[in-house]
Amino acid sequence: TQSTRPQRLLAAVQKNATRGDPRSVVLAIDQFCRQKEWAMNVGDEKGCILDSVVSEVNPGAVLELGTYCGYSAVRIACLLPPHGKIITLEFNPDNAAIARQVIAWAGLEEKIQLVVGASGDWIPKIKEQFGVKTFDLVFLDHWKDRYLPDTKLMEECGLLREGSILLADNVICPGTPDYLEYIRNSPRYKSQYFKSHLEYTKVEDGLEKSVFLG
Numbered sequence: 001t002q003s004t005r006p007q008r009l010l011a012a013v014q015k016n017a018t019r020g021d022p023r024s025v026v027l028a029i030d031q032f033c034r035q036k037e038w039a040m041n042v043g044d045e046k047g048c049i050l051d052s053v054v055s056e057v058n059p060g061a062v063l064e065l066g067t068y069c070g071y072s073a074v075r076i077a078c079l080l081p082p083h084g085k086i087i088t089l090e091f092n093p094d095n096a097a098i099a100r101q102v103i104a105w106a107g108l109e110e111k112i113q114l115v116v117g118a119s120g121d122w123i124p125k126i127k128e129q130f131g132v133k134t135f136d137l138v139f140l141d142h143w144k145d146r147y148l149p150d151t152k153l154m155e156e157c158g159l160l161r162e163g164s165i166l167l168a169d170n171v172i173c174p175g176t177p178d179y180l181e182y183i184r185n186s187p188r189y190k191s192q193y194f195k196s197h198l199e200y201t202k203v204e205d206g207l208e209k210s211v212f213l214g
């Protein structure tokens with residue numbers, strides 16, 4: 001029976017990365033995606049921008065929407081301060097199963113809490129379920145038509161505080177026009193665009209970094 005792309009990506013990690021070495025996991029995925037098979041990880045170029053934002057924010061609590069195979073969860077988790085944690089939401093149980101194994105290979109199970117389900121169901125429950133007050137950083141990388149409704153839901157559920165940072169992938173390609181329009185015109189956010197390229201390609205894409213002003 002035919003394997004899936006996430007299964008082939010996991011096999012490349014288990015073949016080429018060192019157990020317990022998160023950076024070797026990141027490198028193995030980027031090499032697999034450049035040399036063998038494109039996959040929708042944030043990738044190495046935008047990943048460097050993500051790294052610099054994570055290092056600058058030095059977040060105790062991170063929320064990621066869209067785990068996929070766990071590439072960005074691993075990339076973020078290895079930059080967190082000692083008690084920092086990331087909660088990452090994944091809708092597709094098959095993707096979640098692969099991501100768990102990628103996260104385990106990196107040795108980051110203690111830092112990364114993977115939750116399977118829909119954002120609309122989970123965002124209202126996160127505070128009580130995980131004892132989180134607010135998030136210092138949110139990385140949006142899930143379905144592009146969910147960025148705006150989920151941002152509004154996070155506001156309504158009090159998951160953002162003055163100074164919380166939202167970092168959104170793919171604001172150019174595939175694009176998140178309604179999210180960009182909202183976040184750039186809202187008096188409650190200060191936004192900055194980081195121009196880059198779609199992972200593993202020369203196509204323009206970028207990350208939008210927005211500070212919630214409260």
Ligand SMILES: O=C(NC/C=C/[C@H]1O[C@@H](n2cnc(C(F)(F)F)c2)[C@H](O)[C@@H]1O)c1cc([N+](=O)[O-])cc(O)c1O
Pocket residue numbers: 040041042064065066067068089090091092095117118119120141142143144146169170173174198199
């Ligand atoms: O479609 C793209 N990404 C969609 C990503 C989708 C991933 O996010 C999960 N999810 C859905 N809801 C939730 C939550 F959190 F709500 F529960 C999590 C989905 O199951 C999937 O694994 C994409 C496409 C391209 N591209 O070039 O086509 C490039 C990229 O970087 C991309 O991110």
Ligand SMILES: [Mg+2]
Pocket residue numbers: 040041042141169170
């Ligand atoms: Mg993306």
